[in-house]
Amino acid sequence: MNDMSRHFDVDTIRRQFPILDQKVHGKDLVFLDSAASAQKPRAVIDAMVHAMETQYANVHRGLHWMSERTTDAYEAARDAVQGLLNAADRSEIVFTGNSTAAINLLAHSYGRAILRPGQAVLISAMEHHANIVPWQMLRDATGIELRVADITDAGELDFADFEARLADGRVGLVAITHMSNVLGTYTPVERIVRTAHAHGARVMLDGSQAVVHRTVDVQALDCDFYVFTGHKLYGPTGIGVLYGKRELLDAMPPFMGGGDMIASVSFERSTWAPVPHKFEAGTPAIIEGIGLKAAVDWVRGIGFDAIAAHEATLTEHALARLANVEGVSVVGRAQDRGGVVSFTLDQAHAHDVATLLDRQGIAVRAGQHCAEPLMRRLGLDSTARASFGIYTTTQEIDFLADTLVRVSEFFK
Amino acid sequence: MNDMSRHFDVDTIRRQFPILDQKVHGKDLVFLDSAASAQKPRAVIDAMVHAMETQYANVHRGLHWMSERTTDAYEAARDAVQGLLNAADRSEIVFTGNSTAAINLLAHSYGRAILRPGQAVLISAMEHHANIVPWQMLRDATGIELRVADITDAGELDFADFEARLADGRVGLVAITHMSNVLGTYTPVERIVRTAHAHGARVMLDGSQAVVHRTVDVQALDCDFYVFTGHKLYGPTGIGVLYGKRELLDAMPPFMGGGDMIASVSFERSTWAPVPHKFEAGTPAIIEGIGLKAAVDWVRGIGFDAIAAHEATLTEHALARLANVEGVSVVGRAQDRGGVVSFTLDQAHAHDVATLLDRQGIAVRAGQHCAEPLMRRLGLDSTARASFGIYTTTQEIDFLADTLVRVSEFFK
Amino acid sequence: MFDDVRDLYQDVILKHGRRPEHMRRLASFDATAKGDNPMCGDRVQVWVKYGADDTIAETGFEARGCAISIAAGDLMTEAVQGLNRGEVGRLFADFGDMVRTGTCPDCMGLERLKPLSGVHEYPSRVKCATLPWHALIAALDDKQEASSE
Amino acid sequence: MFDDVRDLYQDVILKHGRRPEHMRRLASFDATAKGDNPMCGDRVQVWVKYGADDTIAETGFEARGCAISIAAGDLMTEAVQGLNRGEVGRLFADFGDMVRTGTCPDCMGLERLKPLSGVHEYPSRVKCATLPWHALIAALDDKQEASSE
């Protein structure tokens, strides 16, 4: 046991998640679906309740006490996210509804106003639909090309292919995942950014998965944009984040129009508020921002070193245990990988596996995981996926492996 | 006292709003800013907490118990909203982030794909920025014309002007508020819809304010689209609604792309899920949906007849009391009006008024209320605005009026 | 360990799911259509050959999917033998009721399909059981693809 | 009733807010700029006439806004008399500190502006006090409009 994990007591952590006491079909809940959405610690629930019970009003526009205090609490979420990502300036943090909305904002605003016909957007073969469809819609509306960098059979970015697709200098934006939600693969983001910049392309990283598991430093990475979603980071639904370098955000036109994003409005012509407000039309997700701040503070209080160490232990353990279950094949064997393990079972379809596991209280996901092109690339119809959170224990993984043995017997 | 208000006990109501026990600057909170955002009853807070503590997972994609139950709870919100608006089908209810996002969705999807250059969008002079800027952005991007129907000096829609602007048959969409957030004016929506349809125009009603105060029946109104926002209806932030007639929604392309809104994805071509999912990209505001259902159920439990009667009493009382405060001028005197009262004070600017009221615990809004063109039309720089909710009492209004007398003395 | 899923995975289902008897492409056929459940990755194709009076003489299917969808496809091919379009439609309606509610008191001709009634306790699996039916109906209606639900 | 707002609305402020002495458009001027706080509807315009050495000889302003912004404008015109661009910039920086924090221990020349220090307890009103300054700085920098904060 290393230094980190000595300080990290998973039982103490688990007690902060009320839902983990629930029974499912009379069994203890074994929640192995955190990559889809994480459970919420007491700190997040309490922060939201506290806002609604004691300190709530609309923000930004009020001169009264409740509005000022609520504005402070909501804007403190921006500071918290700035700290989380180590952004240079708080105005570089734009709140959206989720990762998907953040990528769509970028595709609409940067895509239509800054990218030019003849330029291309480069994604990878292991993207989530959220980082495919917006670019496809951009392509179909504007004629901007969409390129796809291949992956290796091990489930890593094929870097030679990636670089080759940048070679002609026509790629304006690389939009690529920081961690695959299916394979658990981390992409080599430093190298991606360096290479893309050398070819004149900007880089957006989809951090929906990665930000939950490791320290992200957007300045050290030098990425141009970074997106993530609150609900996977133990925070509320309904809130996501687009980070962008200030000068890029400044140059971008707004995406949605309405209150809060304007400087002045006349029927002839309106002018826009400075960033980040230019991109935040209408009443924001106030209570969710307050909840997200609580989540960020809580996660940082535990520390990404401890989290990463815990999750590395879990992942190693899971890979070792699953390797010993007859008929189980783990999908993807990237060197640098996080706590997401997809697998197939020879004897049974992923759905049948998921249903049987569910009856034992084990929640795993089964299907295409919003990554249909990746599935096709891997020659699979579907996989089962176990994904780990801060509250996952090795005992739970043991129970998964033991139960899978029984599942495969059931279908033999 | 009429029949309604006999059943309606405001003290019982108030006890369900924990925040109303708060002190502000040592004084009892008198929250007269509900038109900006309403406070949350225990039922809403509890529903959100219950979800996060006992029944939470990502929706739509899971085969496990937690995901199925959460999906049921989230989709029940759609049924609740269908009931609230009396929509013909649950698939006509699209969830968005707020009203602003709903109008932007419409402007992007209907505006760019269904409206044609040469056609026009007709709004009114008393719209909230949320119902101005998206159409302006559409105009500037596509050349679709933006027309503005004037209002009378009393603050009502100038119906002759409205009709005249429809006369050439080139208006494709009328987008108009159902109730002004500044003047409290209800617009004659039945007549608007009938007249617009007669001239071949579709109609979107901005119900952000109206839906809080009266029964809305989209089938009886025969409006084509209706939008509102959760946080004004005693529900959570981060969730709003676009209602649209099924055949219109079916014909519209998606707005944002990503997970949940697709039928299938390949890099070459993706296909869309049926409505409403086509318009709901990414992980939805799950907890907020569950909270919104609780809000809708709670409000309908009280009943719009009782709510409207209570608010009519409050509004009459406020108009009578304010008329007797020297120097106060109420802005707008529409015949059909709801519980929003804007006013100016001869001796002092609205900001100074708001600050002094705040020190007595009274929360009012001051400024342009996200309706800068309306202010200009009225020849005003700003107003103070008191707006009433289900929990507002006549005593609170008396306190406002009494305090205003002192404020005007202070600045004399 | 899995006693409580026996309602869903009855032996008949496991048998048909594991070794479907009618999982094959017909060499000669009059109609065919595909069905797709992209959320989960299930895919099915159905082939039909008509006999006299436009009744179904033979049906074959290919599927990539779970035990439920394969068993449902296999049992379907047996159940629709000799029926015409109208009869298939009615049978599917009854079958849909059964997999959604668990029973179908007034339904006839569902005997063979009864083992699938356990699906009703697994709402997210109902689609698996109905996917081959959607494809069959599409084929009978001369469409190439079942419309997604 | 309003004793606790006396820090904000000191008599000096009320007096200057009610009857500003320098609220006028200069007949002849060297520079002018507008400032706008659209969230609340405040508007201000400032006119400047230079004297010797590019110091400010005279300043006038027009404003539609609250007592705070009008008093701030009026007091500003007095405080900047005789200063050059650099000095105005430094004074505004100190003034900004004062209205945000309530004090400015190391600051000089703020005596006249001191009555506005009460603003710091009203964060949303700080903008009202700084708006005329933003417009003045814009005018001195030969811009037509103050950039919004």
Ligand SMILES: Cc1ncc(COP(=O)(O)O)c(C=O)c1O
């Ligand atoms: C009439 C009207 N329309 C639209 C809106 C915008 O609502 P939201 O900010 O929740 O999008 C509001 C409230 O701010 C409003 O009063």
Ligand SMILES: Cc1ncc(COP(=O)(O)O)c(C=O)c1O
């Ligand atoms: C890698 C990745 N990108 C994007 C998303 C989309 O996140 P959201 O649905 O919150 O927008 C997800 C999660 O679903 C994801 O795993």
